[in-house]
Structure formats: structure tokens, C-alpha cells
Amino acid sequence: MQRSVFTVDVEEWFHILDVPSTPPLTAWAGLPSRVEASFRSMLDVFAEKRVRTTLFFLAWVAERYPHLVREALAGGHEVASHGYAHQLVYTQDRATFLADITKAKDIIEQAAGTAVRGYRAPGFSVTKATPWFFDAVAEAGHAYDSSIFPGERGHGGLPGAKAVPHIVPTEHGRLVEFPISLASMCGKPMYFFGGGYLRFFPYSLIRSKAKAVLAEQRPVVFYLHPREVDPGHPRLAMGAKRRFMTYHNLRSTMPKMRRLLGDLPMATFGELMDAGIAGTSPAKA
Numbered sequence: 480m481q482r483s484v485f486t487v488d489v490e491e492w493f494h495i496l497d498v499p500s501t502p503p504l505t506a507w508a509g510l511p512s513r514v515e516a517s518f519r520s521m522l523d524v525f526a527e528k529r530v531r532t533t534l535f536f537l538a539w540v541a542e543r544y545p546h547l548v549r550e551a552l553a554g555g556h557e558v559a560s561h562g563y564a565h566q567l568v569y570t571q572d573r574a575t576f577l578a579d580i581t582k583a584k585d586i587i588e589q590a591a592g593t594a595v596r597g598y599r600a601p602g603f604s605v606t607k608a609t610p611w612f613f614d615a616v617a618e619a620g621h622a623y624d625s626s627i628f629p630g631e632r633g634h635g636g637l638p639g640a641k642a643v644p645h646i647v648p649t650e651h652g653r654l655v656e657f658p659i660s661l662a663s664m665c666g667k668p669m670y671f672f673g674g675g676y677l678r679f680f681p682y683s684l685i686r687s688k689a690k691a692v693l694a695e696q697r698p699v700v701f702y703l704h705p706r707e708v709d710p711g712h713p714r715l716a717m718g719a720k721r722r723f724m725t726y727h728n729l730r731s732t733m734p735k736m737r738r739l740l741g742d743l744p745m746a747t748f749g750e751l752m753d754a755g756i757a758g759t760s761p762a763k764a
């Protein structure tokens with residue numbers, strides 16, 4: 480049976496992109512931290528449901544809370560990288576981006592004591608303006624990526640990109656891409672399986688759209704953030720539309736997550752790689 484992947488981008492409540500009120504990196508250490516409690520509440524549910532997940536740690540978080548990386552591994556989860564400074568990819572040049580993800584991989588591997596295979600970009604911010612993206616991710620030593628949103632999106636998005644897991648050849652070797660899973664609604668590609676979308680749509684719709692993706696032999700890629708299971712976290716100032724997408728229905732996240740973890744078979748990206756999904760097994764190279 481086709482398995483899905485439940486992923487978490489492990490970052491703080493203030494790691495929100497593309498709003499003027501987002502504090503700069505130099506201010507982060509002085510802000511109240513919520514990630515330990517909120518992330519642990521997710522780990523508790525994963526343990527209760529006996530589900531292994533892929534956890535993309537922001538290396539800034541892994542550097543301060545290396546025990547969270549170790550707790551994740553002890554729970555049987557896969558630890559991957561979300562970069563260090565949480566900047567949109569398309570606002571960086573290749574050298575700056577490569578330095579960020581190389582530093583991040585090193586910090587997370589030191590905390591984990593094991594190799595990091597996967598990377599996810601902040602905000603899925605890979606666009607036509609970043610043609611060097613895959614090559615840089617491979618050059619930093621990653622085996623797979625899950626940063627492509629194959630449709631229109633506020634920040635980023637690659638309309639027309641392949642929507643199934645596939646191999647991307649690069650000058651630094653092959654990379655496996657696990658794109659975000661879009662499903663169709665009224666003939667239009669839409670996303671139902673993470674962040675504000677998952678909090679907005681009713682559970683029955685999310686599940687039926689997930690089943691439709693699985694019927695096409697595609698894994699459903701779910702994503703959440705620890706702040707989304709922490710309704711009491713401080714809010715950043717932003718416009719009404721972003722505020723809605725960022726903060727609506729936070730109390731629905733945990734109940735929906737529990738139901739999804741009970742209803743659908745899950746695996747980590749690493750497990751899908753090792754199983755050779757879509758011909759991606761390194762053994763077939």
C-alpha cells in the first residue's frame with residue numbers, strides 16, 4: 480500500500496516568512512522560546528500512534544536544543560535539515576544559500592551523531608529564479624529534497640514542476656525530489672495537507688483528497704510546525720490575509736493530526752528512499 484510522509488519543520492513561533500514584523504536572526508536568542516514544549520507534544524502523539532516521521536530541524540533550533548534532535552532519533556524518527564537562518568531561497572545567491580545549508584547540515588549531524596540525508600527550504604521558496612537550487616542541495620551532501628511546491632504559491636512555487644517523486648540529475652550527483660502533493664479541486668491543483676490548508680479544510684475533505692493522491696501511487700506529503708499545535712504562542716503583526724492563514728483554527732491541528740496518523744500508513748522519506756520509490760533507490764543508480 481502506498482505510504483505517506485508526515486513531516487514537521489522544527490522551528491520557533493517567530494520563524495514566519497515574508498512579513499515585516501519577523502524578527503531578524505540577531506534578535507532570535509532574546510525572544511521567549513516555545514519549541515521544546517510544542518515539539519515534545521508532537522513527539523508524544525507520534526509515539527502514541529506508533530508513527531515514524533521526517534523532522535526538518537532548523538539548525539538554529541538544533542544548535543540551542545540538541546537534546547530535541549536526540550529525542551527525535553530516540554523516538555525512531557528521521558532527522559533532516561531546514562537550513563540555518565530561515566531565509567527565502569530566492570532572496571539569496573547560490574554561494575550564500577550553499578553556506579547556509581552546509582553549516583546547517585553540520586550542526587544537525589553533530590547533534591544527531593548520524594548523517595542527514597534530506598533538506599527542505601523555508602517556505603518552499605524554490606522558483607524559476609533559483610535554477611542552481613538542486614545542484615547546491617546536492618553539493619552540500621544531501622540525498623533528497625522536499626522543497627518543491629509544484630503550483631502557484633505566495634512565496635515560491637514552481638508551477639508545472641513534476642508532482643511525483645523523481646530523480647534530479649545535478650553536477651554534484653543525483654538528488655531525489657519529493658514534491659509537495661497537490662490534489663485537484665474543481666479541476667484546479669490545490670494543497671490540503673499542511674499548515675493553514677490543513678487547519679482550514681474539514682477532516683473528511685482532507686482524508687478524501689489524500690486517498691485520491693494515494694490512488695495515483697503518490698505519497699501524500701504532510702507538513703506542520705510546532706507552533707501550530709501551540710495555540711497560546713505569541714502572535715506577530717501582519718496583514719489580515721496572512722494573519723488568517725497563519726493563525727486560524729490552531730486548536731484543530733492536533734485533533735486532525737491524530738486522526739491522520741491513525742487513518743493513513745506513514746513512512747519517513749528515508750524509508751521511501753530505501754524502498755526505492757519511483758525507481759529512486761540508490762541501489763539502482
Ligand SMILES: [Zn+2]
Nearest residue numbers: 488490601602
Ligand atoms: Zn520554516
